[in-house]
Amino acid sequence: MRPMAQIAMVMNLDKCIGCHTCSVTCKQAWTNRQGMEYVWFNNVETRPGQGYPRRYEDQEKWRGGWELNRRGALKLKAGGRFKKLAGIFSNPRLPEIKDYYEPWTYDYKNLTDAPLGDDYPVAQPVSQLDGKPMKIEWSSNWDDNLAGAPAYGDLDPMVERTRQQAADKVKFEFEQTFMFYLPRICEHCLNPSCVASCPSGAMYKRAEDGIVLVDQDQCRGWRMCVTGCPYKKVYFNHRTGKAEKCTMCYPRLEVGLPTVCSETCVGRLRYLGVVLYDADKVTAAASVKDEKDLYEAQLGVFLDPDDHAVQRACEEAGISYDWMEAARRSPVRALISKYRVALPLHPEYRTMPMVWYIPPLSPVVDALSETGHDGEDAGNLFGAIDTLRIPLEYLAEVFTAGDTGPVRASLEKLAAMRAHMRALNLGEEPDADVASAVGMQPSEIEEMYRLLAIAKYEDRYVIPTAAVGDARRLEESALPDNCSLDYEDGPGMGGDGPFGQDSGRRQLPLVSVENFHALRKRQTARTADDAEEV
Amino acid sequence: MTTLLWGVLPYVTVALLVAGLIWRYRYDKYGWTTRSSQIYESKLLNIASNAFHYGILFVLAGHLVGLFIPMSWTDSIGVSEHTYHLFSLYGGTAAGVLTVFGIALLIYRRRTKAPVFRATTVNDKLMYVVLLGAIVMGMVAKLTHASGDGYNYRESIAPWARSLFRLQPDTDLMEGVPVLYQVHAVIGMALIALVPYTRLVHMFSAPVQYLFRPYVVYRSRDPEQLGPRPERRGWEKTGA
Numbered sequence: 001m002r003p004m005a006q007i008a009m010v011m012n013l014d015k016c017i018g019c020h021t022c023s024v025t026c027k028q029a030w031t032n033r034q035g036m037e038y039v040w041f042n043n044v045e046t047r048p049g050q051g052y053p054r055r056y057e058d059q060e061k062w063r064g065g066w067e068l069n070r071r072g073a074l075k076l077k078a079g080g081r082f083k084k085l086a087g088i089f090s091n092p093r094l095p096e097i098k099d100y101y102e103p104w105t106y107d108y109k110n111l112t113d114a115p116l117g118d119d120y121p122v123a124q125p126v127s128q129l130d131g132k133p134m135k136i137e138w139s140s141n142w143d144d145n146l147a148g149a150p151a152y153g154d155l156d157p158m159v160e161r162t163r164q165q166a167a168d169k170v171k172f173e174f175e176q177t178f179m180f181y182l183p184r185i186c187e188h189c190l191n192p193s194c195v196a197s198c199p200s201g202a203m204y205k206r207a208e209d210g211i212v213l214v215d216q217d218q219c220r221g222w223r224m225c226v227t228g229c230p231y232k233k234v235y236f237n238h239r240t241g242k243a244e245k246c247t248m249c250y251p252r253l254e255v256g257l258p259t260v261c262s263e264t265c266v267g268r269l270r271y272l273g274v275v276l277y278d279a280d281k282v283t284a285a286a287s288v289k290d291e292k293d294l295y296e297a298q299l300g301v302f303l304d305p306d307d308h309a310v311q312r313a314c315e316e317a318g319i320s321y322d323w324m325e326a327a328r329r330s331p332v333r334a335l336i337s338k339y340r341v342a343l344p345l346h347p348e349y350r351t352m353p354m355v356w357y358i359p360p361l362s363p364v365v366d367a368l369s370e371t372g373h374d375g376e377d378a379g380n381l382f383g384a385i386d387t388l389r390i391p392l393e394y395l396a397e398v399f400t401a402g403d404t405g406p407v408r409a410s411l412e413k414l415a416a417m418r419a420h421m422r423a424l425n426l427g428e429e430p431d432a433d434v435a436s437a438v439g440m441q442p443s444e445i446e447e448m449y450r451l452l453a454i455a456k457y458e459d460r461y462v463i464p465t466a467a468v469g470d471a472r473r474l475e476e477s478a479l480p481d482n483c484s485l486d487y488e489d490g491p492g493m494g495g496d497g498p499f500g501q502d503s504g505r506r507q508l509p510l511v512s513v514e515n516f517h518a519l520r521k522r523q524t525a526r527t528a529d530d531a532e533e534v
Numbered sequence: 535m536t537t538l539l540w541g542v543l544p545y546v547t548v549a550l551l552v553a554g555l556i557w558r559y560r561y562d563k564y565g566w567t568t569r570s571s572q573i574y575e576s577k578l579l580n581i582a583s584n585a586f587h588y589g590i591l592f593v594l595a596g597h598l599v600g601l602f603i604p605m606s607w608t609d610s611i612g613v614s615e616h617t618y619h620l621f622s623l624y625g626g627t628a629a630g631v632l633t634v635f636g637i638a639l640l641i642y643r644r645r646t647k648a649p650v651f652r653a654t655t656v657n658d659k660l661m662y663v664v665l666l667g668a669i670v671m672g673m674v675a676k677l678t679h680a681s682g683d684g685y686n687y688r689e690s691i692a693p694w695a696r697s698l699f700r701l702q703p704d705t706d707l708m709e710g711v712p713v714l715y716q717v718h719a720v721i722g723m724a725l726i727a728l729v730p731y732t733r734l735v736h737m738f739s740a741p742v743q744y745l746f747r748p749y750v751v752y753r754s755r756d757p758e759q760l761g762p763r764p765e766r767r768g769w770e771k772t773g774a
Contacts, residue, residue, distance in 0.1 A: 089587040130648030196749035199741030204753040221567035241569035
């Protein structure tokens with residue numbers, strides 16, 4: 001056993017209203033620069049839809065992720081090491097910028113500088129690639145909401161696959177249209193194919209928290225990572241000629257703050273936490289023969305932080321107590337392994353993604369209510385799941401490589417939770433059969449409800465700081481060499497040293513980790529008493 | 535003049551190359567990249583870039599054989615001057631044609647595709663002039679002296695090139711060399727000196743180690759990153 005820790009995310013799609021706040025704040029924080037105009041580390045797609053870049057899920061075209069070779073071993077879908085090096089002069093499978101969209105700005109100056117005339121001056125769109133006026137034809141969320149489904153829905157690769165299996169399930173007649181939102185960031189995979197594709201070795205998975213990063217000093221711009229990532233979440237900065245990607249906001253995570261996208265999520269649908277996994281099992285799990293077994297295989301890679309053997313192994317592997325404690329309280333682990341309501345995005349790419357999703361149930365309640373049925377009655381709900389407006393088959397193509405079983409199980413648990421909680425809220429005796437029908441205890445259902453519906457800030461984001469994990473090492477680097485009482489007029493009064501006050505190296509003003517957290521706690525506490533117990 | 539061109543210039547070239555590489559590695563790792571324009575335009579590049587790069591690799595191999603394998607070696611394994619000349623003429627010309635076709639298409643693409651042209655710096659333009667000059671002059675020199683056994687550079691240029699490494703440049707050998715070859719050699723040296731200061735520097739990061747490393751790379755956090763760092767020169771805060 002080789003235990004490793006991973007910061008993972010779960011998004012509850014039932015709550016996503018498609019407001020793009022996560023995308024915008026992420027863009028402001030990370031990609032608001034020249035060369036990155038077209039880049040959205042976080043984007044929100046309306047499904048069904050082509051996604052961003054267009055039809056990125058069509059791996060027969062883009063060749064992202066892994067596949068099994070004839071001997072059943074993992075190989076990069078875009079070709080092995082020799083093929084990569086032979087094709088290094090021009091990556092044959094690289095999306096062009098127009099597959100994302102051509103970035104533009106507007107000629108605002110014309111609004112004030114245009115000569116006097118009969119017509120109001122307009123700000124023409126101007127391409128940010130060649131500086132010429134352009135016709136806007138596509139953007140990162142062009143087929144947002146129902147604007148796109150009837151026209152572009154057929155181009156969704158997942159729709160194409162669903163059609164092959166369940167011919168009439170997916171229709172785009174207006175009155176039957178369905179959609180849901182899918183916010184996407186980098187998956188920070190356990191078996192990252194972008195890292196494996198990088199010829200320079202500039203991409204790496206951080207050993208402490210599993211975040212996948214690009215070393216900007218080592219990247220030589222060979223662009224193989226862009227092809228290697230099946231989610232197309234590594235981007236090429238066309239100004240600097242280097243690859244860039246979602247960093248999971250590691251500077252924030254390291255001090256215990258959630259990512260910008262999580263922090264600003266209006267629907268509070270994101271959960272962040274630690275997951276422990278066995279690095280020795282990853283390759284075997286990713287090479288499972290049947291694509292539909294990949295979801296179960298990935299669950300098998302995770303380690304139980306309450307298991308004593310695991311705890312001992314983690315201690316030996318140098319995972320700090322703080323991280324173990326966080327793993328035990330991890331909301332992500334609860335949603336993935338305990339309640340099993342969260343599912344991975346496209347496990348069939350064999351990269352072992354670590355951003356998981358709770359499939360959307362919402363429309364079914366409304367749909368049932370409209371037909372005069374009790375939309376929150378368990379019996380009605382269970383029966384209706386198979387006739388969901390969002391077809392199970394479609395969700396299964398997205399989350400479980402086409403296996404409807406886990407999707408149905410997850411949706412049934414969400415439906416059972418609704419029925420159970422309604423009974424409680426109305427002061428009725430909850431029907432114990434509802435819980436047992438989905439294999440849960442009533443108490444478990446209530447816990448899950450608390451995590452999904454109430455979940456306060458500190459329950460949604462359980463993030464151990466890098467600093468506390470590294471405390472001992474840090475103490476040496478962060479504390480000054482001189483006495484802590486040795487400040488101006490302080491009791492230490494160490495003096496200026498032989499060469500006077502301004503000689504030698506300057507000490508930076510110190511903000512200790514404890515102070516930082518005390519400050520944050522005080523600023524975010526609801527009452528004065530809460531702030532005291534730091 | 536002879537001493538300057540064939541005794542001093544080569545060493546200046548090497549000095550510029552080595553110093554430039556060290557400078558670039560030390561101070562501009564972030565700028566060390568191919569600066570690919572493939573995401574602007576992919577179709578032409580797929581043909582042009584492959585043709586050019588494979589062509590120039592063959593050309594490079596040809597130059598290494600021509601300059602650094604002494605005639606006595608090929609004689610001793612029974613390759614006559616005529617055979618060698620034909621081999622060099624046809625092989626070299628084929629590689630040269632491939633390279634010229636590649637770079638011509640690359641320049642056409644760079645000029646006609648607006649986003650690519652907009653991303654072209656002055657530095658790139660200078661580099662293209664020198665690179666194209668070296669390639670074209672090489673082809674011209676070779677083809678002008680192609681008749682019969684051609685010009686036997688292995689009795690003049692090659693020994694001179696080897697003498698440079700012995701630090702006793704035999705500049706007299708270069709005096710009788712046809713002017714076209716001399717021009718090609720000078721432009722070639724200029725090109726070599728330019729490498730570290732242009733995007734050509736990417737040739738020194740050929741990722742051979744990719745063949746030998748494990749697929750997934752793990753790295754630990756740099757402990758220097760945590761906690762306060764001393765402010766960098768020129769970035770000190772005011773009022774501290």
